[in-house]
Amino acid sequence: MTTELRVLKPAEWEAWYGRLELAFGGVRESTEERKLYNELTEMDRSIGVWDGDECVGTAGAFTFRMAVPGGALVPAAGVTMVSVAATHRRRGVLTSMMRRQLDDVRSWGEPVAVLTASEPVIYGRFGYGVGTYQMYAEIDTDRVTLAVPPGTDDVRLRFVEPEDVRDACEGVYARQVTGRPGMMARRPGWERLPLLDPESERHGASPLQCVVAERGDEIVGYARFHNKPEWELSGPKGTIILEDLEALDPASYAALWRFLFEIDLTSTLRVRNRPVDDAWQQFVSDIRRCNVRARDSLHVRLVELGAALEARTYQTPLDVVFDVEDAFCPWNEGRWRLTGDHKGASCKRTDDAPDLALSVRELAAAYLGGVSLTSLGAAGRVREVRAGALSEASIAFGSDVAPWLPHGF
Known part of the structure; x- marks a missing residue:
């Protein structure tokens, strides 16, 4: 050929x-x-x-x-x-x-490449590791109630046309980005992606709807969703399909979720892509009736290993030597000393004895803090050479919040 x-x-x-x-x-x-x-x-x-x-x-x-x-x-x-x-x-x-x-x-x-995979089996051989997961849920809103935080009633909610508040909603999104690994700072043009709403993909649901949360004259949150009305002999059983929700404070966040739970003529709230630690799970009366599940989302590839590891910080002080395999990008092969803490990091080549041995795929999976090196070690994918090094590195690589990719590309 x-x-x-x-x-x-x-x-x-x-x-x-x-x-x-x-x-x-x-x-x-x-x-x-x-x-x-x-x-x-x-x-x-x-x-x-x-x-x-x-x-x-x-x-x-x-x-x-x-x-x-x-x-x-x-x-x-x-x-x-x-x-x-x-x-x-x-x-x-x-x-x-x-x-x-x-x-x-x-x-x-x-220093980093990322993708979402049509099939997760494809990209591991090229050094990609699964770095984030996304939550799906199908919530029985007839049976599940919410316990919301104080101040929720003080938030004003208002229906708006999605396009009319695009810039304000994009501002809310932008303020969230640095607080959660895996989120993307959207370049001009990308703010149109969440508003893309072809009729061919609604499958009987309404055009995209938007409700904003306001404090005074400021928009502090929004929810974009579709409403799919359905009826049976005993009455209505419509479904709300959540596409996008962001809020700047707990009360505004709770007000939006309560609104989605209480829309008339509906009995199901379908959630298609949320962080696995999304806080609405702490509001609900019965998590079992929320039918929560997760799947892989963002696959991560460290292209320049040293630069990538230096770009992030670490939860606890760390001094570890990795012996890295990377057949597809051999410039990453060999031993690297990573030192760092919550203020910054340095990652340089070294001839020192290794503490941990692994492939670049494992480092990529752990990079955003959502996959623990300890878990990878238990699966036989990280070998501990120095006793205690695996636990030290795993804790340091962690993140207080689950990494998450809010939209595909």
């Missing part, structure tokens, strides 16, 4: 994106979705594999800044739109794109 891997040209986007749609089932996306993603696609950071005139592989990388423990915003390549034509599988197309892409990310000076 003779193929050519090259940077995407703007004139090739339709064929390139069409190949992506075909790889994901062949259903053409709505005009609104295509227009937005055409505008968001960074052509010079996107690649395609071509077999003659036919595109047979796609991959892109958005320019992001991602929050890490300690609150820093680290440059991160948001790997996206990855596909291989069914006719060209198992011929090295994906590997060639991953090789080119990680080399490019390194040349751009971005």
Whole structure:
């Protein structure tokens, strides 16, 4: 097979994106979705594999800044739109794109790459580890009640058109970013993503609705959702589908959740992507009737290991030597001494004896503080060379709040 891997040209986007749609089932996306993603696609950071005139592989990388423990915003390549034509599988197309892409990310000076995977089995061989999880829930609001904090009744709620308060809601979101690892500081244009609402994806639900929480003249929270009305002989049994919720204080947060629980003619609240430690779980009377489950979300790849580990802080003082395997990005191979605390960190090459031995995939999984090195050690994926080193490193790598990616890309 003779193929050519090259940077995407703007004139090739339709064929390139069409190949992506075909790889994901062949259903053409709505005009609104295509227009937005055409505008968001960074052509010079996107690649395609071509077999003659036919595109047979796609991959892109958005320019992001991602929050890490300690609150820093680290440059991160948001790997996206990855596909291989069914006719060209198992011929090295994906590997060639991953090789080119990680080399490019390194040349751009971005120490981390991240992605969301259609299938979690795909990317481990390229050094990605699952770094965040997302919560799903289907709450029986007829049976589950809420105990909300003092001050909840003082918050004013108001229906608004989502587009009318886009900038104010984006301001609320922006104020949350540095407080939770895994969140992305959205660049101009990305504020339109949460408002994307093609009718083809509503499946009988209403257009996107928005309620804001206010204190005085300031918007301090918002919830965006769909209402799917349903009826049976005994009465209404509608479903609220929560898309997006942020708030700046506990009372505003609680007021929004109470509102969602109490919407007339509904009996179910469906939650599709929330942090696994989301505080509404502390309000509810019966967590069992909330049907909570979790799945993988953000997969993390340390492209420049030293720079990535220096970019975050650590919960407790740490001095550890890692012996790292990284066959796909061999510049990360070898021994690294990481010293740090809650103020900062240094990670440099060393010839000292190792304390822990692991692959870059394990460090990537633990990077945002949501996956413990102790757990990985119990699975046989981290080997403790110096007694006590695993517990020390695991505690230091932790995060007070669960890392979370609020939206896909």
